[in-house]
Amino acid sequence: MSVGTRSHKAAKVLERMGTKLNRQMVGSLAACVHCGMCTDACHYVLTNPDDPTYAPAYKADLVRKIFKRHFDWTGRVLPWWVRAKSVFTDEELEELKDTAFGKCTNCRRCSVNCPMGVDFAVVNRMMRGLLVSVGVMPEGVAVVSKDQWEIGNQMGVLKEDYLETLEWLSEELQSELGAEAGIPIDKPDCDVVYAINPREVKYDPRTISDAAKIFCLAGEKWTMPSEGWDMTNFGLFSGDDDLGGAVARRLYEKVTELRGRKLVISECGHGYRSTRCEGPNWAGMDVPFEMESSVITMLRYIREGRIKVDRARNTDAVTFHDSCNNARSCGLTEEPRELINLVATDFREMYPNRAENYCCTGGGGAMSMSEYTPRRLKSARVKADQLAATGARIVVTSCHNCVDGLTDLIRHYHLDMKVTQLVNLVARAAVVELKVAVPAVAKVPAVALPLEGYRILVVDDEADVLAFLSAVLSDNGATVVEASDGDQALDLLKKERFDLMTLDLSMPGKDGGVVFEALRRDPALAALRVCVISGRPELRRLIYERPVTPPEGYLDKPVSDETLLLNVRRILETEHRAS
Ligand code: SF4
Numbered sequence: 001m002s003v004g005t006r007s008h009k010a011a012k013v014l015e016r017m018g019t020k021l022n023r024q025m026v027g028s029l030a031a032c033v034h035c036g037m038c039t040d041a042c043h044y045v046l047t048n049p050d051d052p053t054y055a056p057a058y059k060a061d062l063v064r065k066i067f068k069r070h071f072d073w074t075g076r077v078l079p080w081w082v083r084a085k086s087v088f089t090d091e092e093l094e095e096l097k098d099t100a101f102g103k104c105t106n107c108r109r110c111s112v113n114c115p116m117g118v119d120f121a122v123v124n125r126m127m128r129g130l131l132v133s134v135g136v137m138p139e140g141v142a143v144v145s146k147d148q149w150e151i152g153n154q155m156g157v158l159k160e161d162y163l164e165t166l167e168w169l170s171e172e173l174q175s176e177l178g179a180e181a182g183i184p185i186d187k188p189d190c191d192v193v194y195a196i197n198p199r200e201v202k203y204d205p206r207t208i209s210d211a212a213k214i215f216c217l218a219g220e221k222w223t224m225p226s227e228g229w230d231m232t233n234f235g236l237f238s239g240d241d242d243l244g245g246a247v248a249r250r251l252y253e254k255v256t257e258l259r260g261r262k263l264v265i266s267e268c269g270h271g272y273r274s275t276r277c278e279g280p281n282w283a284g285m286d287v288p289f290e291m292e293s294s295v296i297t298m299l300r301y302i303r304e305g306r307i308k309v310d311r312a313r314n315t316d317a318v319t320f321h322d323s324c325n326n327a328r329s330c331g332l333t334e335e336p337r338e339l340i341n342l343v344a345t346d347f348r349e350m351y352p353n354r355a356e357n358y359c360c361t362g363g364g365g366a367m368s369m370s371e372y373t374p375r376r377l378k379s380a381r382v383k384a385d386q387l388a389a390t391g392a393r394i395v396v397t398s399c400h401n402c403v404d405g406l407t408d409l410i411r412h413y414h415l416d417m418k419v420t421q422l423v424n425l426v427a428r429a430a431v432v433e434l435k436v437a438v439p440a441v442a443k444v445p446a447v448a449l450p451l452e453g454y455r456i457l458v459v460d461d462e463a464d465v466l467a468f469l470s471a472v473l474s475d476n477g478a479t480v481v482e483a484s485d486g487d488q489a490l491d492l493l494k495k496e497r498f499d500l501m502t503l504d505l506s507m508p509g510k511d512g513g514v515v516f517e518a519l520r521r522d523p524a525l526a527a528l529r530v531c532v533i534s535g536r537p538e539l540r541r542l543i544y545e546r547p548v549t550p551p552e553g554y555l556d557k558p559v560s561d562e563t564l565l566l567n568v569r570r571i572l573e574t575e576h577r578a579s
């Protein structure tokens with residue numbers, strides 16, 4: 001290989017590409033006949049019909065040209081004939097990054113529609129991995145990968161926060177089901193070890209308590225691990241097999257140490273695929289226990305009569321969104337439908353579905369790459385149309401990533417729908433037959449001031465944070481209005497009256513600091529109570545140093561629902577007394 005004026009990074013990419021060319025990869029790189037049958041399979045193409053750069057075959061050709069130039073004899077001998085082309089500069093690597101990360105969610109819908117068996121998602125994942133290996137990647141990919149390498153989970157949840165969350169969820173469960181219930185940690189020799197997505201700890205602890213309730217009602221001998229508990233794996237998205245192997249190995253070794261008989265994986269498409277299907281290969285390990293999706297576990301409990309359910313408790317019309325990883329890559333299509341029909345009365349199919357379903361557009365790590373958000377939301381029109389056509393009020397999905405992707409597009413396209421997971425529906429339908437007396441240690445809820453009658457503006461650019469904050473506040477009686485950037489927030493503040501605003505600081509466009517100062521300097525708005533909620537502690541100083549009245553509250557992310565309510569109530573109560 002002639003290096004000539006080739007950049008160091010480009011040379012490394014070419015060198016490493018040679019190590020990735022297994023039979024499946026070469027087949028996908030060599031077999032395309034450019035028939036175009038995959039073109040309309042892609043949601044990016046359907047929403048950008050005049051832009052050929054979104055076509056799966058075009059995107060694959062960017063990699064294929066390099067493969068031909070360096071690893072296929074036709075391209076080495078007759079490069080002009082087979083349109084082989086090398087890569088030389090860092091700018092060219094940046095262009096490849098824009099396609100590999102920003103124009104494909106690795107959803108594999110084009111793959112299942114190719115008559116030649118070309119799997120473009122596999123090629124794209126390889127390209128991502130090569131770029132990541134030389135540091136060319138979106139910032140979000142770098143941050144999440146670092147957290148998973150260094151802290152052990154992709155959301156940077158600290159061990160003490162994880163254990164504290166399980167502890168208070170356990171206490172709540174005991175209040176509901178009795179002292180025998182709860183969440184056992186690190187219990188050896190259990191039939192089930194339950195592993196979760198860190199998003200559940202950070203934004204959606206109700207999915208953990210609902211799962212725990214189901215295990216307890218089923219009389220399961222189960223436990224959750226204190227470490228190595230993250231069953232997601234960002235290596236699947238970043239293309240970094242080393243990260244994939246390290247993450248999978250952590251979980252497998254913990255279950256082995258606990259002598260667990262089965263690993264049950266909570267509802268997460270990429271987590272299920274990574275842990276159950278890809279992980280043993282990445283980790284180079286024989287896994288000595290069974291692995292199962294919690295969807296199958298819940299279905300089995302109902303089939304075996306271990307839990308009783310009353311479907312009349314879920315009467316809203318529901319539809320089901322197939323996660324790409326669950327349906328296309330793991331074949332998990334029938335069990336969720338059987339389960340929905342057991343726990344809900346009005347299930348409406350979405351078309352197309354199962355392996356032909358369209359991506360939520362949040363797949364492939366897209367939710368962590370904010371620079372591509374406008375493209376993602378534009379491509380989400382396909383999914384929005386699919387959802388709207390069902391007429392359902394609730395979309396159920398078995399994937400945390402899809403929960404975020406769907407929530408974001410539902411908001412963007414103003415659909416009147418909510419997103420939930422199967423575990424929530426099953427827990428609501430579960431019949432508790434023997435309610436044990438509430439233990440004396442049950443917590444007294446710290447309700448000092450209900451939120452009924454208060455109007456709260458929630459401002460945050462992260463879709464899952466926005467959804468979490470809004471849900472907690474509205475569940476407690478507040479009327480919540482959402483804004484996902486600074487301009488929208490200022491616009492709403494001028495038009496509507498609010499009692500309080502929660503404000504993120506780091507946002508695209510006008511950031512929270514600018515919004516905060518503008519508000520304080522406007523005589524009509526200056527008295528509005530503000531609770532800053534930011535994930536960047538270094539910005540705290542920049543708020544308090546401003547020459548205006550400081551905010552009434554300041555919380556660091558991640559924030560639990562208890563902390564949020566406590567602080568919001570305190571702020572409102574203080575003002576209450578003062579007025
Ligand atoms: S369907 Fe397959 S063979 Fe046809 S253009 Fe797409 S990838 Fe190539």
Ligand code: SF4
Nearest residue numbers: 042104105107108110
């Ligand atoms: S994998 Fe999905 S997003 Fe990527 S090109 Fe194929 S259909 Fe489009």
